[in-house]
Amino acid sequence: MGLQVDIQSIMSALRGGLLQQDRLLKLDTTLPADTLIVSRAIGHARLGRDVEWTLDVVSTVGNLELKALIAQPVTLWIQQGDGGYRPVQGYVLVARRLGSDGAMTLYQLRFTSALHFLHYRRDERYWQDQAADAIITDVLNRHPQLQGRFRFELSRKLPARSYCRQHETDWNFVHRMMESEGLYCYWEYAPDGSSQTMVIVDALYATPAPFDVWFQRQGTHAEADALGHWAGSRMLQSAHHTTRTFDYKNPSTPYNPKGTTLPTRADQGELPQQLEVYEYTGAYAYAEHERGESLSQIQVEEWESRAKRFHGSGAVRAIDAGRRFMLNGHPEHDRDRAQQREFVAIDVRWTIQNNVAIPDFRFPHSLAEAPEFARAASGGQAQPVAHADGSTGFYHVDIEAQRTTIPYRSPLEHEKPEMHLETATVVGPSGEEVYTDDLNRVKVRFHWDRQNDGDERASCWLRVAQSDSGSGYGGVHLPRVGEEVGVGYFGGDCDRPIVLFRVFNGKTRPQWHSNGILSGFRSKEYAGSGFNELVLDDATGQNRAKLASSIGSTALHLGYLIDQQGNVRGNYLGSGFDLRTDHYGAVRANRGLYVTTHAKSATSQPLDAGETQRQLESAGSLMDTLSQAGVEHHAEGLDSGRAALKTLLDATRLDAAGAALGGRTAGGGTGNANAFAEPVMVFGSPAGIGLSTQQAAQIHADRQVNLVSGESTHIAAGKSLIASVAQKLSLFVQSAGMKLFAGKGKVEIQAHSDNIELTAQQTVKVLSSGAGVEVAAKDGILLTSGNAYIRIKDGNIEIHAPGKVDVKGAEHLFAGPQGTNYPLPPLPQGELIGKQSLRFATFGADQLADDIGWTDKPYQIANAAGEVLAAGQVGADGRLPRTLVDAAQTLVLKVGTGKWETHEVVAETPGAEPPAGTTTGTTGTTAASASTPATTTTTTTTGAAGAAPGMSSSPTGSPAPPPATADGADDADGAERTNTDAALSPQDDPYFLPAEQQEGQFIDSQHLAALLTPAVLAQVSEGEQ
Secondary structure, eight states: OHHHHHHHHHHHHHHHTOTTTTOSEEEEOSSSTTSSEEEEEEEEEETTSOEEEEEEEEESOSOOOGGGTTTOEEEEEEEOTTSOEEEEEEEEEEEEEEEEETTEEEEEEEEEOGGGGGGGOEEEEEESSEEHHHHHHHHHTTSTTTTTSEEEEOSSOOOEESOEEEEEEHHHHHHHHHHHHTOEEEEEEOTTSSOEEEEEESSGGGSOOOEEEEBOOTTOOSOOSSEEEEEEEEOOOOSEEEEEEEOTTSOOBTTBOOEEEEEOOTTSOSOOTTOEEEEEEEETSOSSHHHHHHHHHHHHHHHHHHHEEEEEEEOOSSOOTTOEEEEESOTTTTTSOGGGGEEEEEEEEEEEEOOSOOOOOOOTTOSTTHHHHHHHHTTTOOEEEEOTTSOEEEEEEEEEEEETTSOOOOOOOOOOOOOOOEEEEEEOSTTOSOOOOTTOOBEEEETTOOSOSSSTTSSOOBOBOOSSBOSSOBOOOOOOTTOEEEEEEGGGOTTOEEEEEEEOOSSSOOSSOSSSOEEEEEOOOTTSSOOEEEEEEOOTTOOEEEEEETGGGEEEEEEEEEEEETTEEEEEEEEEEEEEOSSOOOOOOTTOEEEEOSOOOTTSOTTOOHHHHHHHHHHHHHHHHHHHHHHHTTOOOOHHHHHHHHHHHHHTOEEEEOOOOOSOOTTOSOSEEEEOSSOOEEEEOSSOOOOOOSSOOOOOOSSOOOOOOSSOOOOOOSSOOOOOOSSOOOOOOSSSOOOOOOSSSOOOOOOSSSOOOOOOSSOOOOOOSSSOOOOOOSSOEEEEETTEEEEEETTEEEEEOSSOOOOOOSOOOOOSOOOOOOOOOOOOOOOOTTEEEEOEEESSOTTHHHHTTOTTOEEEEEETTOOEEEEEEOOTTOOOOOEEESSOOEEEEEESSSEEEEEEEEEEOTTOOOOSOOOEEEEEOOOSOTTSOOEEEEEEOOSTTOOOEEEEEEETTSOOOOOEEEOOSOOOSOOOEEEEEEEOOOTTSTTOOOGGGOTTOOOOGGGHHHHOOSSOEEEEEEEEO
8 A cells, every 4th residue: 555655646746746846857858747757867978979868767657659759859957966957958869668567657768969860870972172170060960950059169270171071870970070180079058958069179178167076085974066986097008109191292202201200298107119009091191291290199199198097986966078177175186286186077977866756666677776786886985865855866976087188089989981992973074075184183973972963073183093104104094074983992091082994884885895806995086086096806817906096097907907897897808917098198217218028037137138138239230240341332331320229238238236225124135136327218029019100200319320120121101201311321232232113203313512423333224115315414425435435515526436436327417517405404502401500608698708707818619529610819799609510519618728627517408307417527728827717618509409418617716607608699691500599597497488488588697696506507499590
C-alpha cells in the first residue's frame, strides 16, 4: 500500500504542477509541461566536440508516441548553488520506453547538441579560394538547427584554400577543418533555455570569463558547490615536429627544401631528443613558409596541451566544457600566481540523481546503477542534495582540465577520406573546345557535381599527367572540353586531384577499334574537322606506319601500303614508302643530299655513295678517252667538264668522325662514316632515272654541264632543237661518222665573222638530187687540184694548168662579155648577247669617295688572273669607269697602295640565301705607306646565272671605309649587256628593297652604319640596259 500511496502523491503533485518545482533537475520538452519528470541523468561534454545527455524520465502517460520526440528540442535545467538554474539545450537523438509499473512508465531520452545532426548528412562538394571559416559556415547553414546559431571569435584571419573537397559526412568534414586550423568550439545557452549557440574559437581567452571554484577538503560532509578531489598528470609527448612538402609551382631543392622544424615547449621535462615526428604533409600543403610553421605549430600545441592535464571531481554546478575557472583553496596551488591557477574544463562528465520522490525503477538499460558507481568512485565525497519535501538527490561531476597558459588544440582525430580513382569530364567556357593554361592544366566537372553545370568554374586547375614530361621536351596530349578523364589524388588527398589519363565512352569513341591491330595518335583541328595522325598498323605480314595531316591530304606512308579510310583497312597499294601532298613540297639538306635506288643493308651508312661514285668515275674515264681522241683530231677537249666531274666526286668523299663531346653515350656512336664535303645533290640508280613533265624542264649550271652515256645519247624534239652557244661548238665522232639530215626545209650553215672549212680524208661530195648546186662568193671562187686551178674573181675566169686543158662539147660559144648578178645575203653584226658589265661605286653617291679619303688615290680593276682591265686615279667626283667582259668572272678593285687584310663577302641574287662556307684570306701589294688608306673589294659579275662570292678588305690597322657597290645605272655606250649592281642591303634589313624596286636605288650614308659589319653581305640585282 506504501507504494500505492507514493504514486498517488506523485500523481497529485503532477496534476498540481508542483513536482518539478525547486528540484535538482527539470526538463522541458515539446510535450505538455510535466509530462516527463527526470529521475536520473548522465552527461558528457568536451571542448571542441559534442554534448550528450542521457535521461531516465518517468511519466503517467504510458503510451507516448516516441517518434514525436525524435529530433525535437529539449532543455535540461540544472539547479545551481544559488538556487537558480543553468539550461542545457539540445535535440532528442534516442527515445526509448524502458518499462512500466502500475500507473508510472519509465522512459529514456538521449539528446545532443545541434552539431550531432552533422553525423547524418553526407555530401560531395568543393570550395575554391575560400578560407576554412567561410567553408564551415556554408556547411553549418545547411542545417536549420544551426542557422544563425553559431559564430566565430578568431584571433587571426584564416588563409584561403585554393581547392577544398568534401567527400564524407558533415560531421567529419567540419571537425577536420577545425582541427587543421587549430579551431574548437564550446556551447552557449540562452538564459531562457530556448536555444544554443556554437562558438568557434582559436584561443582560450575567447571562452567565457573565469569563475571561482573552491577546493573542499575531504571529511567535510556539508553540501558544497566545490571540488573534493584534484590531481595532476603528465604524459610523454614527442619532442620535435618536422615536415616536408612539395610545391610544383615553386619546386624545392636539396639545398632549399620546403619544410618546417619546430620543438615542443622547453618545460616539458627531459624528453628524449630522438622523439621526432617527421612527416611528408602531402603535395603543396603550403606555399609560404609561414603557413607551414603555423600548421606545425598547431600540431605541437596539441601535444603540449595533452602533456599536462588535471583531473578533479566534486559537485561544481556551473562547470561545463570550455568554461574557465580559478581554483581556490587548494594547498598545492594557493602559492601559485593567479595566472597559474586559472584552468579551463576540457572534458566534463556528470552523474546526477534528481531529488524527487520517484520509485527506484530498475529496468534493463536504465541508469539506476550510474549514481551508485559514482558514489563508489568518489570515495565518499559525493554530496547529497535535499529538497524541502524530504527527498534527496545526488550531483557528481568529473573534470579534465588544463592551465589556460597552455594553448589548447583539439586532437587531430578526424582524418581526410582516402580517395580512389574517379572519372570526370573536361570543361571550359561556353563555346571553347580547348581550355588550359601555361602548365597545360585543365578544369573538370566530376560526375557527382551538382553545384556546376559544366563551365570553367567547375574545379580548380588540375595538372595533367603526360606520357613523357620534361623541361622543354616530352609529349603533350591535352584533354579537350567534353572528354572523359581519369582523376587520381596525390597521397589519396581529396584536395590534391590530378588528371591521369583519358578514357573513351559512348560519346567520345575511339578512332580505331574492334580489330585490335591499329594504334597510334590522332589530333583534332580546333573548331574544325581537320586532323593530324600517326597510325601504326600491326596486321600480320602487313606492318606499316602512316604520318599524315588533313591539310592537302599530306602523308608519309611507310611499309606495307594500303588504302585506309578511318577504321577500314582497304586495298593494297604497294610497299616501301610514299610521301604525298596535294599542296607544296620541299626537300632541304644544307650539307648535301643523296637519293639512290641502289640496294643497301639497313646498317649501311646513309651517304655511302660507292655505287654512284663508281658510275661517275666510269663516266670520267670515258670523258678522258674521248677528250684525248678529240684533241688528237683537232677537236676541243673535255678538260673543263672532266674537272667539274672530279670536283663533284671529291665533294662526295669526306671521312667524318662521330661526335666526341663527352657525357654519356653508353659506348656507342663512335667511329667514322662517309659524308659530303660540299652541299652537293647526288642521284644514283642501277636501273635508270626518268624525268618527265607536261610543261618545260629546266637544267642550269653556272659552270659546267656534263652529259655522258656509256653507249648512246638520244635526243628527240617534237618541234625544234635549238642551241645557242656563247663561244664554241665542237662536235667530235671517233669512229662511225657524223650525219646531219633535214627531212624538210633548208640546211643552213653560216659563219658570220670567220671561215667555213670542210675537210675530208676521202672524197667531198656536194650533191643535189632534185635541183642544182650553186656556189657564190663576193671576192672570188678558187677550185684547185694538182697545181691546176680555176679562179672566178672580179668578173674574170682563170683556167690554168701545168698540163693539158681538155675542153670538149658539142658546141663552143665565145660570144661577147656577159654576166649575172647573184645577190649574197647580208650577215648580222653586233655584240655578243649576254656581255657582262660592272661598275664599282660607293654607297649613297660617288661623292662619298672624298669623305672616305679615296680622291686622287690610284685604282686598278683586274680579273682573277691579274690582268688589269682599267686603271687610273679616283677623281674628285669619285666615279669609277664601267668594265665590260665577255663572260661571268671575278673582278678585283684595288684603291690606294699598301698591304690589305681581306674579308670575304657574299654577293647574292635578291631573295637567295648566301652561299655556305664563306672564308677569310689575306692578300696584299707592295706597301707605299702603312697608314695610307687602301681597300680591296672583290665582287662577281653575273648574268642570269646568279651570285658568286666576293671580297671586301681594308689596310691592317685602319678602319674599313664603306665597301664599293657595283652600279649599272648609267652608261650610254649602246652595248647590249647584263648589268650587275651590288648593294649592301641584306634581305632581313628594314631598308632592303625588293628586286623590282631596286632600279636606281642605293642605301644612303645615314643607313650605312647599321648595315656595315666585319663580314659584309653584298646584294646583287639584275637587269638589262
